[in-house]
Amino acid sequence: MRSAFLAALLILSGSGAIAAPPPGDAARALASADWSKMETVAVTMTEYTFSPAVVPLKVGVPTKLVLRNEGREHHYFVAEAFFQTIASRKIQGSDGEVKAPSFTAVEVYAGKSLEWFLVPMEAGTFELLCTVKGHADHGMKGTIQVR
Numbered sequence: 835m836r837s838a839f840l841a842a843l844l845i846l847s848g849s850g851a852i853a854a855p856p857p858g859d860a861a862r863a864l865a866s867a868d869w870s871k872m873e874t875v876a877v878t879m880t881e882y883t884f885s886p887a888v889v890p891l892k893v894g895v896p897t898k899l900v901l902r903n904e905g906r907e908h909h910y911f912v913a914e915a916f917f918q919t920i921a922s923r924k925i926q927g928s929d930g931e932v933k934a935p936s937f938t939a940v941e942v943y944a945g946k947s948l949e950w951f952l953v954p955m956e957a958g959t960f961e962l963l964c965t966v967k968g969h970a971d972h973g974m975k976g977t978i979q980v981r
């Protein structure tokens with residue numbers, strides 16, 4: 835009983851150990867970003883796909899990532915390793931905006947969309963999935979490719 839609990843704790847702390855960029859790096863990336871040269875990348879979510887399945891982003895390029903839910907269910911956009919490597923300026927919707935240094939998940943309601951202003955800071959291939967129960971099993975997975 836106790837060892838199972840410990841193992842669970844270790845797994846949790848293990849996943850928390852993903853190296854986040856120091857806050858200073860994110861602040862610098864945001865401060866030096868030229869948003870007039872921003873690129874827009876849209877990801878559409880439906881039952882049960884992300885489209886495109888491979889989301890292309892570029893290191894150092896200020897990006898408006900548009901998350902559009904064109905389905906009838908709510909969907910999550912979760913890419914924890916990716917989230918650790920970006921500088922987030924804000925997430926904006928029709929009702930307001932949120933400024934926070936990092937996120938663990940972004941949920942988009944059916945028929946709604948959010949705009950995420952961010953700067954990718956590291957190249958890599960990152961797993962993307964919807965964490966609503968059963969959705970990833972139905973194929974709601976993708977990849978974020980930062981070059």
Ligand SMILES: [Cu+2]
Pocket residue numbers: 882908909910964965966969974
């Ligand atoms: Cu989903």
